[in-house]
Amino acid sequence: MPDEALEIPVAxxxxxxxxxxALVSGEVLxxxxxxxxxxxxxxxxxxxxxxxxxxxxxxSHRGEMWLAVGEEAVPELAAAFLGLDxxxxxxxxxxxxxxxxxxxxxGSILSSLWPESSLQLDAPKRAPWGCxxxxxxxxxxxLPEGRLAISIRLLEKPEAx
Amino acid sequence: MAYSVLIVDxxxxxxxxxxxxxxxxxxxxxxxxxxSNGEEALAELAEHPIDVILTDINMPKMNGEELLQRLSxxxxxxxxxxxxxxxxxTKNRILRMLSLGAEGYMTKPFSPESLREELERILGGRNA
Numbered sequence: 001m002p003d004e005a006l007e008i009p010v011a012x013x014x015x016x017x018x019x020x021x022a023l024v025s026g027e028v029l030x031x032x033x034x035x036x037x038x039x040x041x042x043x044x045x046x047x048x049x050x051x052x053x054x055x056x057x058x059x060s061h062r063g064e065m066w067l068a069v070g071e072e073a074v075p076e077l078a079a080a081f082l083g084l085d086x087x088x089x090x091x092x093x094x095x096x097x098x099x100x101x102x103x104x105x106x107g108s109i110l111s112s113l114w115p116e117s118s119l120q121l122d123a124p125k126r127a128p129w130g131c132x133x134x135x136x137x138x139x140x141x142x143l144p145e146g147r148l149a150i151s152i153r154l155l156e157k158p159e160a161x
Numbered sequence: 162m163a164y165s166v167l168i169v170d171x172x173x174x175x176x177x178x179x180x181x182x183x184x185x186x187x188x189x190x191x192x193x194x195x196x197s198n199g200e201e202a203l204a205e206l207a208e209h210p211i212d213v214i215l216t217d218i219n220m221p222k223m224n225g226e227e228l229l230q231r232l233s234x235x236x237x238x239x240x241x242x243x244x245x246x247x248x249x250x251t252k253n254r255i256l257r258m259l260s261l262g263a264e265g266y267m268t269k270p271f272s273p274e275s276l277r278e279e280l281e282r283i284l285g286g287r288n289a
Contacts, residue, residue, distance in 0.1 A: 027270055028269070028270045030270075031270035031271065031272055032178070032269065032270045032271075078174075081174065081178060082174060082177060082178070082181075083181045093174060096172065096173065096174045097174050099172070100172050100174050100175050100178075103172075103248060104248050104269045104270065106248070107247070107248020107249050107250070107268075107269065108248055108250065108268070108269065108270065110251075111248070111249060111250030111251050111268070112250070114251070115250065115251055115252055116251065116252055116253070117251050117253075118251060118253045118254070119249070119251065120219075121219060121248070121249075123219075
């Protein structure tokens, strides 16, 4: 066997990364939000009204992760996380839970993709959905509560002065 | 035996989640104190007898690393076991926190069962 590491062709690498996004997200949502995740076809009309959160990260990799959750799913997921009855989670609590979900997803996905890395995550913040298209790994998921989308984009490191 | 627990996390919803999951797991929780950063945690530790600390890493004012460092410098408090709960599952981070004195490291997501098992291991099976 040759010693060189196998190089994954770019198209396959994209598929592996998208698969990892879906797999890790599914684990997080099932374990901590008691929800069932199904991969969904990308259809982004709902993103305009979605609750979106951005998490930026730096270290051995630099970039940003975006989470969007369909507005109908937000209070349901928040209630599941907080152990409340459906519809009992208030707006502030729901918003805090979405920030926490983005934080957990970002940390789990990055650790899974690059376990040897050294990364620092910034505090998640609400922002209009702003990650898609070229250079972003993306997956859409369907939950019983509604839709969810995740994108990760790596950014170039600023040149040292 | 019920244990006195200190949860340190800057997210109030995460603190609530941990508190709920501990109870769901069957782990016997007595008094449960909360702090939103390392500074507040040290103040709580000075006020109350605590059996185990569950701490996040990334927090404002004083993060989890500094908290562990400060605890290791203090005689009695250095004996209070700390379990780190974080989304960061990278090898470097885990080794760093264990080297600073953490007795255990759990990555999110985690189940109630795994949290209970880890707490029991840290507390020497006294809750079994």
